[in-house]
Amino acid sequence: MPVRDMSVMCAVCSGRRARPNLNLLLLLILLLGPHTVEGVWPLPQAITSSTERYPLTPQAFCFSYGRRSAARPGCSVLDAASERYFSLIFPDYTYANDVLRLSENKPFTVEISVDHDDCDSYPMENSSEKCKDQLMLLDDTFWSCYRYFVNKTKIEDFPRFQFRGILLDTSRHYLPVKTILKSLDAMAYNKFNVFHWHIVDDPSFPYQSHTFPDLSSKGAFHPMTHIYTQSDVRRVISYARLRGIRVLPEFDSPGHTKSWGKGQSDLLTPCYKGGIPSGTFGPVNPALPSTYQFMERLFKEVSAVFPDSYIHLGGDEVDLSCWRSNPYVRAFMQKMGFGVDFAKLEAFYMEKVVNITSFFNKTSIVWQDVFDYHERVMVEVWKEGCYLCEVRRVAKAGLRVILASPWYLDQPGPTHNWARYYTVWPLAFKGTEEQKSLVIGGEVCMWGEYVDATNLAPRLWPRASAAAERLWSNEKQTSSVDKAFPRLQDFRCILLRRGIQAEPLYVGHCKHEYHSV
């Protein structure tokens, strides 16, 4: 059976708060066997394909705006997506720019209709990603390479979880902007909608702040070549927006801040040994008013630069020994009535930072460590072990939860174990429907200890695709690893054809292999 090329198109889209993002368009190029949905990934909520077929050529095909659509021609997100997907469907056709013009005479017109004109805004947590209408599968037949056939197909689709993220760590290794943009492409193909940018950490501070330029000029691996300028950041955010992806920045503190200290004196706690400063530094110093003045100015800038309404404040793995060693910190604890309970000091610090970001209208997310002493924030569960116990604990407390524990894709172990990331059941804990609804999604974490631009893509894809389907699709329809395997193999070939360096799942081949330079 020859492998076929297919495409799914959403003709008319609508939704509760229908901003015209990529998932509304829902355009995919797929490699499928005839009349199957093997390469459709993640699996739509409902898909029916008939044997009715129509020939299709680039000359006969176009996108257009529906008559009832609130968004009109010129809508940046829709125009850009139409062009992008036209090129993906017909990679060799050179007049892709005509795609949105003169549509009335084309026999295959995909009408895009949306309820609201949110063309110039950013994707939000509550943006609708529903899609419902007639769709067509394009079938590139073996005996006629330059001719496509479409099977009449109906798809109804919406995501299971609202938050479907990927964390990239640009502190342990610097990732060139191009690498980030390429990852955003792949994320969009997988319907991930949150890029969690773990932008700074202990090893380096590549974010170039205009308020505190020394943070990167002294804290980055290199002050010129290993930084993200304001224009780099804008480029990433804009590229993500056109693909329906939110950019969630993380400025993790008070721990994981060694690199911050290089460009900002008196920010970190001086550690003591034998009654005198040892010359080393610990977490952010919570005892100084200057710390909070700094944080206020930094987060004021960050809140303005990153338009998303969420901000990730980290808060994980705070090493208390340095605080303990410092007599000024201890004196501050006495003054505040914390005694020797350093969890209270952590809570005090986080409270201050949460208040700062709240003031700038941001919803805070923190790593699960913070939940133990702070109960006003959204919690990301990351630790191993019984992670669903923790999910349940947070949901019972009435807080929203994001699950990351089972999707640490950077972790040591065989790299081809995608099934491990597929057989994750985020709601398999004892709880009320209301509690379960507090689990807003999940996130793939790609920490940077052993990962940079050389191996990021094959390590992410298609393993992250396993998480993508878990977070998007109906669990009952996608519980079988065996059924998913051939679909994921086909989808991986689609990723290859689109230029994503996705590694193989097992022996075999793709029609279009990856051609490295």
Place this chain on the structure above:
Amino acid sequence: MPVRDMSVMCAVCSGRRARPNLNLLLLLILLLGPHTVEGVWPLPQAITSSTERYPLTPQAFCFSYGRRSAARPGCSVLDAASERYFSLIFPDYTYANDVLRLSENKPFTVEISVDHDDCDSYPMENSSEKCKDQLMLLDDTFWSCYRYFVNKTKIEDFPRFQFRGILLDTSRHYLPVKTILKSLDAMAYNKFNVFHWHIVDDPSFPYQSHTFPDLSSKGAFHPMTHIYTQSDVRRVISYARLRGIRVLPEFDSPGHTKSWGKGQSDLLTPCYKGGIPSGTFGPVNPALPSTYQFMERLFKEVSAVFPDSYIHLGGDEVDLSCWRSNPYVRAFMQKMGFGVDFAKLEAFYMEKVVNITSFFNKTSIVWQDVFDYHERVMVEVWKEGCYLCEVRRVAKAGLRVILASPWYLDQPGPTHNWARYYTVWPLAFKGTEEQKSLVIGGEVCMWGEYVDATNLAPRLWPRASAAAERLWSNEKQTSSVDKAFPRLQDFRCILLRRGIQAEPLYVGHCKHEYHSV
């Protein structure tokens, strides 16, 4: 301490059978701290660097042929290597073609002298790779980006083992020719000198035979896009030759031949079930005279196409159940007096094939499985467990051994465990000096189940570099993982700058990061 760029050059080279290959030239571009040898990988047998320094510019630098050199200007291998390395030393200089001309007036002339003019031959098992003379370290100083300084340095060098191979598997996944050439580049930088081309196997037969074109037209993943034409093979061999690398082809039989059967009827054994053919096929049929006629014609072609004096015949993992099930095979066994000892049948088959390749003047290498019943060949040890027990057993039998067991880099497990491949001691078995001298080298195996062009490079490099140093350098000088770590980190940065997609060992950065497209 700023990271520096350095280069080592071998001014005059000589050797026992001094063909002018890359290792004789021994030109490296290195990233080093001043007056250290951190980026020199694999470690030379002897290196001393002085603080004496000279400025160096592309205008003042050239290669030339020594007066006593047997090879004269126009020698393909030396000319090509000089050009290649000149470009690596001065990547931005555009007149690299002048490098071998007008050398007399240049203050920095690297004289190449070799004892024999083997300019047009192929690297052989006994080609000398010795190098001894004055060398210079180029030091790209931090305060003057476009100026190099050379430290006076003396290097004496030769490999510990004669056979330093990498196996690539182009049957389980097809590797584009470009990917193979890029791997040859990286191999040369690491002083690997054998490309073991596991070109065919069960899943596909990409080698396009002119004697049996059906083997690839029916047995390849795709008859046009997933094959190696004769000209592809010539290109690989020629590219390898210019880099001092031998191409060792493997045509594994009688097992691992499923794909052969698609284009050659009556080659594989029909398996029986309940007294009738089941429709499935097993290993090559050893009971038919036509099998050996086929093998003779195939290996006649292969012996002519691949100039190396070695050929790998495989012989591993033969599934005997199909032979057992076949009444004709059993009748053949009776006729030959083998009774029910299928090892004798295997031995008979391998003996025949070894004789065929001997007739074409090839030395046979087989996987260790064959050693159990055949004692006339060179043995590659690949199984896990006490692999040194097996090495010892083979050496005691007086046969030459290649060690692969500890260097299965494709195996599941953490991908960043380079130290596991570094702390291998191939001669740490009880045996005489003569027995130890039979261990001619080792090989990194990159099987293709989970590997193709998308992830080959980061999975190979720099982990294979760990094996490279073990096979090249003095064991006593390179037994410490801690000492090797910073050197390997630096060398990995050099690989990146040369365009090799080598993954990181740990947190950090390189001056020149890999920029993916």
